Amino acid sequence: MKITPNILYEILLDELGIQKWWPVDSSYHKNHSSDPRFEVMVGAILTQNTAWSNVEKALTNLKIKKILEIEKISNIDLEHLREMIKPSGFFNQKAQRIKNLASHLHNNYHSDLNCFFDQELFIIRNELLSLNGIGPETADSILLYAGNFPIFVVDAYTKRICKRLPIKAGDSYDEIQLFFQRELNKKYNTEKLTQIYNELHALIVIFVKNYCKKRPECCKCPIRKYCNF
């Protein structure tokens, strides 16, 4: 049986239920009047090729020290930042990347994310991509989960299930992204699309973690009948 992004979304939602994403500790930001969108941005860099459990440790360190804010990180000593995020791995490059991002936001937007996100999608995307250490997936995660823009995030998991099922969406990041957006765009209006992109990416992550692992557990897979792997 042939499967499309629309069907994939319906089945995964039906089988796995609504996921709550992106994981952000909103009570922390209420108590500290900080911007949860910046936590998403930092998390997006920290989670590059890294297990989320390790990212949480790094984020917790930043919260304990109360430095999960644009202005503070743009001024922080780099060596100190390295120590804080050490559990997330790749801490040398990630510390530099996070500091660069914070400095950019501080210098160009006075640390005000409303100013930053109050621009057109493609402007923000190109700006993020111009920063060292922010590639297409990190940029799109920030746009979708921090900026609430309608853009579909493609990751290694998405590529894996496209290959295995298969869904012929292309090979490159941009091809796969445009394919999913075109298909889902046929069925949902723009308001709804942001929500669908958000949920589908979350569903794909949970699904791959539980079933479509590197060594897959096909016997209990909920979409086995659509799959040729």
Added chain:
DNA sequence: GTCCAGGGCCGTT
């Protein structure tokens, strides 16, 4: 001990 995780950069073909 081995494998792997919600990428991206840089140098080489």
Added chain:
DNA sequence: AACGGCCATGGA
């Protein structure tokens, strides 16, 4: 354009 090496910690 495509590919390989590299970055690093912690859990399974």
